[in-house]
Amino acid sequence: MSGKFDDGAAWSKLLSVHAVMMHRLEEMLQSKYRISHGEFEVLLRLSWSTDQRMRIRELADASVITRSGMSRLVDRLENAGLVQRETAIEDARGAYAILTSAGRERLDAAEASNIALVRESFLSLYKEDELGQMVEFWTRFFNHPSPEPDS
Amino acid sequence: MSGKFDDGAAWSKLLSVHAVMMHRLEEMLQSKYRISHGEFEVLLRLSWSTDQRMRIRELADASVITRSGMSRLVDRLENAGLVQRETAIEDARGAYAILTSAGRERLDAAEASNIALVRESFLSLYKEDELGQMVEFWTRFFNHPSPEPDS
DNA sequence: TATAGATGATTGCGCACGCATTGTCAAGGG
DNA sequence: CCCTTGACAATGCGTGCGCAATCATCTATA
Numbered sequence: 001m002s003g004k005f006d007d008g009a010a011w012s013k014l015l016s017v018h019a020v021m022m023h024r025l026e027e028m029l030q031s032k033y034r035i036s037h038g039e040f041e042v043l044l045r046l047s048w049s050t051d052q053r054m055r056i057r058e059l060a061d062a063s064v065i066t067r068s069g070m071s072r073l074v075d076r077l078e079n080a081g082l083v084q085r086e087t088a089i090e091d092a093r094g095a096y097a098i099l100t101s102a103g104r105e106r107l108d109a110a111e112a113s114n115i116a117l118v119r120e121s122f123l124s125l126y127k128e129d130e131l132g133q134m135v136e137f138w139t140r141f142f143n144h145p146s147p148e149p150d151s
Numbered sequence: 152m153s154g155k156f157d158d159g160a161a162w163s164k165l166l167s168v169h170a171v172m173m174h175r176l177e178e179m180l181q182s183k184y185r186i187s188h189g190e191f192e193v194l195l196r197l198s199w200s201t202d203q204r205m206r207i208r209e210l211a212d213a214s215v216i217t218r219s220g221m222s223r224l225v226d227r228l229e230n231a232g233l234v235q236r237e238t239a240i241e242d243a244r245g246a247y248a249i250l251t252s253a254g255r256e257r258l259d260a261a262e263a264s265n266i267a268l269v270r271e272s273f274l275s276l277y278k279e280d281e282l283g284q285m286v287e288f289w290t291r292f293f294n295h296p297s298p299e300p301d302s
Numbered sequence: 303t304a305t306a307g308a309t310g311a312t313t314g315c316g317c318a319c320g321c322a323t324t325g326t327c328a329a330g331g332g
Numbered sequence: 333c334c335c336t337t338g339a340c341a342a343t344g345c346g347t348g349c350g351c352a353a354t355c356a357t358c359t360a361t362a
Contacts, residue, residue, distance in 0.1 A: 010282040011172075011269050013289035018169045019215050021162075024297070036318090056341060064170050069319055071342055076318090093327045093340045118162050120298045125291050131161040133284065138164035140276050146175070147271045187348090208310060220349055222312055227348090244310040244357045 021122060028117055033110040038065065039077055040114065043099065043107040046083070052099040055088065059097060082106055172273060179268055184261040189216065190228060191265065194250065194258040197234070203250035206239065210248065233257055 026037050035043070042059055046052050060070035074097045077083035082103030088094035099107070123131065177188050186194070193210055197203050211221040225248045228234035233254030239245035250258070274282065 007274060007282040008266065008269060010285040011273055013286060017289050017292050066320060095341065115159065118159060122162055123158060125295055131158040134161040135164060137277065138168050141168050144276050217350055246311065
């Protein structure tokens with residue numbers, strides 16, 4: 001993809017792997033559970049947190065999209081009955097998104113399918129020590145300071 | 152990200168690496184060259200092809216987005232003067248997108264910045280044999296047949 | 303040659319996003 | 333106690349995308 005610097009292949013191929021995998025996951029989640037991958041990740045994060053609740057801001061910060069995007073994403077989940085909004089007692093400006101039992105059920109099913117598909121399409125191709133190798137690579141990435149934009 | 156299956160870390164961290172890198176690249180390309188990453192990749196592909204021209208369908212097939220999306224993306228590049236449309240002689244249904252000299256110049260600059268940023272943020276973190284290892288991983292992925300959707 | 307079906311590109315429509323703005327509320331300083 | 337400043341969430345607006353429908357053209361078949 002990104003041309004003449006030969007080991008840019010490691011990057012450009014990563015781009016393609018991501019694109020293919022996301023395409024498969026999105027299609028599965030949409031057709032079987034009527035949720036997008038972004039919505040899935042929000043449900044997942046809620047399920048991880050104590051009391052199944054998080055502030056909109058927290059959700060946005062932990063995610064790719066902005067606060068306004070998250071506000072509307074939560075709207076959709078709320079309309080679908082998967083999440084419930086509640087204004088924060090300790091700070092009336094804020095709102096919690098809370099996983100409903102319907103949301104919990106939908107998530108459990110979607111998560112199982114998601115894991116299965118990731119295993120089947122990706123993880124199963126690699127031995128355990130190879131996956132460990134990948135984890136080490138990505139960990140190194142996150143420990144590296146982000147470069148200053150130079151203009 | 153994707154929960155309890157521990158080596159799913161290799162997948163979920165890949166997701167995060169992708170998100171961070173794309174965020175950096177998109178911002179750089181947009182602020183310095185006023186093009187999106189998708190537009191950049193189209194210009195790049197045109198520059199690779201003989202006569203600097205490709206059909207809209209080819210571009211769409213080689214890319215993540217659909218034909219209609221590509222049609223509009225080429226619209227934008229055309230309005231920006233980076234690309235020129237020409238109806239195909241051998242098939243009057245089709246249209247070529249052709250890289251203009253302005254497009255070539257913008258691309259050359261953007262590509263240099265892109266390569267620099269990928270090197271600096273990603274490639275420089277790994278030794279040559281590690282990058283080779285990654286390439287082998289991704290190659291294995293593409294050689295694996297895609298699983299049948301099971302419902 | 304005439305015609306049915308396939309294919310390339312475009313376009314109407316709806317949806318999800320980001321940016322900028324607004325309304326509401328909290329916290330701190332005169 | 334008020335008033336400024338900042339933070340949270342929601343909303344108006346513009347933009348880019350996919351899907352489905354459309355138009356023009358090509359191709360195969362009788």
